[in-house]
Amino acid sequence: MAGKSRRKRGGSGGHRLEDVARLAGVSPITVSRTLNKPEAVSELTRAAVRKAVERVGYVPNRLAGGLASNKSKSIGVVLPSITNPAFAERVQGMTDVLLPAGYNLLLGLSGNSTEAELQHVMAFLGQRIAALALTGTQHAERTRRLIAQAGIPVVEIPVISGRLIDMAVGYSNEAASYAMVKHLARFGYRRVAFLSANVASNQLLQERLKGYRQAVADLGLDSDPALIAEATFSPASSASAFVELLARRPDLEAVFCTSDLQAIGCALEAKRRGIRVPEDIGIAGYDDVELAQEFVPTLSSVRFDRYEMGRTASRLLLARIQGEMPEQTVIDVGFEIMARSSTKRPAHRGRTGKRVRPTAGSCRG
Amino acid sequence: MAGKSRRKRGGSGGHRLEDVARLAGVSPITVSRTLNKPEAVSELTRAAVRKAVERVGYVPNRLAGGLASNKSKSIGVVLPSITNPAFAERVQGMTDVLLPAGYNLLLGLSGNSTEAELQHVMAFLGQRIAALALTGTQHAERTRRLIAQAGIPVVEIPVISGRLIDMAVGYSNEAASYAMVKHLARFGYRRVAFLSANVASNQLLQERLKGYRQAVADLGLDSDPALIAEATFSPASSASAFVELLARRPDLEAVFCTSDLQAIGCALEAKRRGIRVPEDIGIAGYDDVELAQEFVPTLSSVRFDRYEMGRTASRLLLARIQGEMPEQTVIDVGFEIMARSSTKRPAHRGRTGKRVRPTAGSCRG
DNA sequence: GTGAAAGCGCTAACAC
DNA sequence: GTGTTAGCGCTTTCAC
Numbered sequence: 006m007a008g009k010s011r012r013k014r015g016g017s018g019g020h021r022l023e024d025v026a027r028l029a030g031v032s033p034i035t036v037s038r039t040l041n042k043p044e045a046v047s048e049l050t051r052a053a054v055r056k057a058v059e060r061v062g063y064v065p066n067r068l069a070g071g072l073a074s075n076k077s078k079s080i081g082v083v084l085p086s087i088t089n090p091a092f093a094e095r096v097q098g099m100t101d102v103l104l105p106a107g108y109n110l111l112l113g114l115s116g117n118s119t120e121a122e123l124q125h126v127m128a129f130l131g132q133r134i135a136a137l138a139l140t141g142t143q144h145a146e147r148t149r150r151l152i153a154q155a156g157i158p159v160v161e162i163p164v165i166s167g168r169l170i171d172m173a174v175g176y177s178n179e180a181a182s183y184a185m186v187k188h189l190a191r192f193g194y195r196r197v198a199f200l201s202a203n204v205a206s207n208q209l210l211q212e213r214l215k216g217y218r219q220a221v222a223d224l225g226l227d228s229d230p231a232l233i234a235e236a237t238f239s240p241a242s243s244a245s246a247f248v249e250l251l252a253r254r255p256d257l258e259a260v261f262c263t264s265d266l267q268a269i270g271c272a273l274e275a276k277r278r279g280i281r282v283p284e285d286i287g288i289a290g291y292d293d294v295e296l297a298q299e300f301v302p303t304l305s306s307v308r309f310d311r312y313e314m315g316r317t318a319s320r321l322l323l324a325r326i327q328g329e330m331p332e333q334t335v336i337d338v339g340f341e342i343m344a345r346s347s348t349k350r351p352a353h354r355g356r357t358g359k360r361v362r363p364t365a366g367s368c369r370g
Numbered sequence: 371m372a373g374k375s376r377r378k379r380g381g382s383g384g385h386r387l388e389d390v391a392r393l394a395g396v397s398p399i400t401v402s403r404t405l406n407k408p409e410a411v412s413e414l415t416r417a418a419v420r421k422a423v424e425r426v427g428y429v430p431n432r433l434a435g436g437l438a439s440n441k442s443k444s445i446g447v448v449l450p451s452i453t454n455p456a457f458a459e460r461v462q463g464m465t466d467v468l469l470p471a472g473y474n475l476l477l478g479l480s481g482n483s484t485e486a487e488l489q490h491v492m493a494f495l496g497q498r499i500a501a502l503a504l505t506g507t508q509h510a511e512r513t514r515r516l517i518a519q520a521g522i523p524v525v526e527i528p529v530i531s532g533r534l535i536d537m538a539v540g541y542s543n544e545a546a547s548y549a550m551v552k553h554l555a556r557f558g559y560r561r562v563a564f565l566s567a568n569v570a571s572n573q574l575l576q577e578r579l580k581g582y583r584q585a586v587a588d589l590g591l592d593s594d595p596a597l598i599a600e601a602t603f604s605p606a607s608s609a610s611a612f613v614e615l616l617a618r619r620p621d622l623e624a625v626f627c628t629s630d631l632q633a634i635g636c637a638l639e640a641k642r643r644g645i646r647v648p649e650d651i652g653i654a655g656y657d658d659v660e661l662a663q664e665f666v667p668t669l670s671s672v673r674f675d676r677y678e679m680g681r682t683a684s685r686l687l688l689a690r691i692q693g694e695m696p697e698q699t700v701i702d703v704g705f706e707i708m709a710r711s712s713t714k715r716p717a718h719r720g721r722t723g724k725r726v727r728p729t730a731g732s733c734r735g
Numbered sequence: 736g737t738g739a740a741a742g743c744g745c746t747a748a749c750a751c
Numbered sequence: 752g753t754g755t756t757a758g759c760g761c762t763t764t765c766a767c
Binding site: 386387388398399402403406430431432433434435436437438439440 | 759760761762763
């Protein structure tokens with residue numbers, strides 16, 4: 006006791022490195038090393054320190070550690086929203102890799118606003134995050150500048166083209182969309198609607214719309230702009246968008262929705278109206294959520310491994326944090342067109358289960 | 371230049387308070403005050419400082435600030451998983467309140483393991499989180515001890531009974547479950563199955579099972595233990611559990627699922643087997659996801675406002691962080707039985723839309 | 736309203 | 752392998 010008179014120790018009540026050190030009969034730095042670089046400490050000392058740590062229930066102050074070392078054990082993640090299962094699984098994949106490595110997740114929800122993203126990135130940088138995971142490649146210039154200045158590893162998900170900041174894990178949304186339209190065309194659907202959430206604010210949807218348009222052009226499908234509609238992610242909203250599409254184009258043959266929930270909304274509306282799927286109208290979704298293959302009829306969808314994407318992205322970040330330089334920093338995880346009943350128009354026979362290999366990233370076949 | 375020789379300033383490149391201060395022609399502490407307590411600084415100085423901050427793009431180091439003040443602007447949140455939309459909406463509600471107040475979210479996914487929860491809480495405490503939000507009241511003793519020692523505000527969600535640590539926002543899961551079974555009984559279903567995820571590891575499900583059992587006993591329904599089954603959250607898994615229930619009890623009349631996705635899994639399986647819902651079998655869900663009211667048939671479910679729960683919990687935490695003592699620290703948000711087609715057995719007529727008022731927290735009517 | 740000094744708890748650097 | 756010293760960038764305390 007009678008240490009140098011300190012400023013009042015806040016209510017956080019924790020013990021300090023020094024307390025543990027005294028108890029273990031070593032210097033503070035030895036305790037620090039035991040915790041951070043155990044291999045640099047003799048086995049004997051290590052045991053003594055560990056015992057002391059246990060004894061007082063020492064929880065290191067990461068704020069102090071971070072300040073001293075100018076880096077923290079936190080990783081920032083910015084997502085548009087988390088209610089969308091597509092993003093939720095990515096987060097799960099990330100924590101599953103980062104937690105065992107001792108890293109925490111700082112979560113920022115941006116709602117597709119680059120301004121909100123900037124706010125989050127600033128806050129994260131203020132906490133000296135060790136790395137950053139962003140969604141898409143659409144960022145405020147200031148965000149890019151701040152990140153560059155910070156010099157931390159960054160991974161963008163789930164895109165692999167565009168103006169990449171650093172690393173990326175994803176696939177070509179455009180190619181996936183193209184492939185699905187091609188799949189529909191193969192089954193004879195030629196008046197195919199594109200139903201998505203608000204495209205203007207969402208880069209991924211822009212890519213998908215581009216793929217849709219390209220396929221429509223390439224395959225000579227109906228290119229009427231009235232076939233393009235927007236709805237929120239709720240099934241109810243997409244149901245009414247579907248109704249409007251039908252009103253605009255009573256000869257509508259298929260709807261390609263950029264989310265499964267929207268596709269299900271359309272399918273349910275079709276059922277309520279006695280429209281048969283896939284006979285009268287083909288319906289395709291996106292994301293391949295679990296419900297897609299259980300639904301009646303089973304729902305064709307675009308599949309990509311969101312969970313694995315989170316894991317891969319995290320591994321990339323961890324490698325870079327540890328100073329390694331992964332040979333591949335832009336990883337294409339590919340996608341898969343899951344051809345199921347909802348787009349299987351009778352009297353048409355198409356190939357199914359087309360898998361786009363990771364390195365391809367575009368539609369083949 | 372020629373400042374006192376410092377340890378190398380890490381690559382994080384940022385400017386310091388001192389840089390801004392020099393530029394603005396004031397002392398560092400004045401800059402600090404301008405940023406944290408603007409009202410304590412003259413308008414003129416404030417303007418000068420703000421300009422300097424803008425000019426160099428100053429991002430305060432929260433690590434340093436946190437160390438000095440022994441508190442951070444981060445709030446820890448522990449959830450079992452985030453793939454479940456029920457939790458995702460809570461998180462959205464929390465950030466919507468916390469972000470404008472300048473707080474970040476540290477996310478920890480525990481998978482219903484109290485041990486994992488402990489790990490997260492330790493890591494969070496190491497970062498001197500300002501407050502903590504936990505799921506349920508089942509915690510390791512050590513977790514409780516650490517939290518008590520830290521003396522930070524805690525809110526538990528979505529439960530309001532049991533061994534509460536501090537504050538709570540939620541409703542009685544038991545009463546909600548009881549109410550749904552009662553609703554089923556009112557429509558003449560007497561052989562009601564209870565289908566949930568693994569109960570042993572999940573406190574909420576335990577409460578719901580208790581409510582089910584109590585209702586079965588009180589209302590004289592069939593209490594055969596074979597009517598209780600488990601499945602994962604996937605619709606496929608619950609579909610097979612449903613099949614097994616039918617095998618065990620071919621005279622099964624209704625299934626009460628503790629999640630909507632499971633209920634939908636059952637309903638889809640019923641459709642595949644030509645079993646009519648609600649005529650042959652009644653199906654009830656839990657959570658009232660958007661799809662529930664769009665599904666065909668519309669799905670009866672237990673509703674509670676998850677988003678608002680997140681907001682309320684966050685407001686409680688913020689108040690306590692600011693030293694206020696909210697008069698109510700255990701908030702019952704109530705629940706609602708959404709009576710829809712999937713449980714409306716013809717020739718039976720029950721009351722619908724029963725709303726349990728927040729302060730009631732139990733089943734009335 | 737503003738500033739000077741001290742120190743939050745830890746780790747980097749260098750000595751032994 | 753272990754210890755000593757000097758800060759990390761901020762906020763507290765107390766003076767003016």
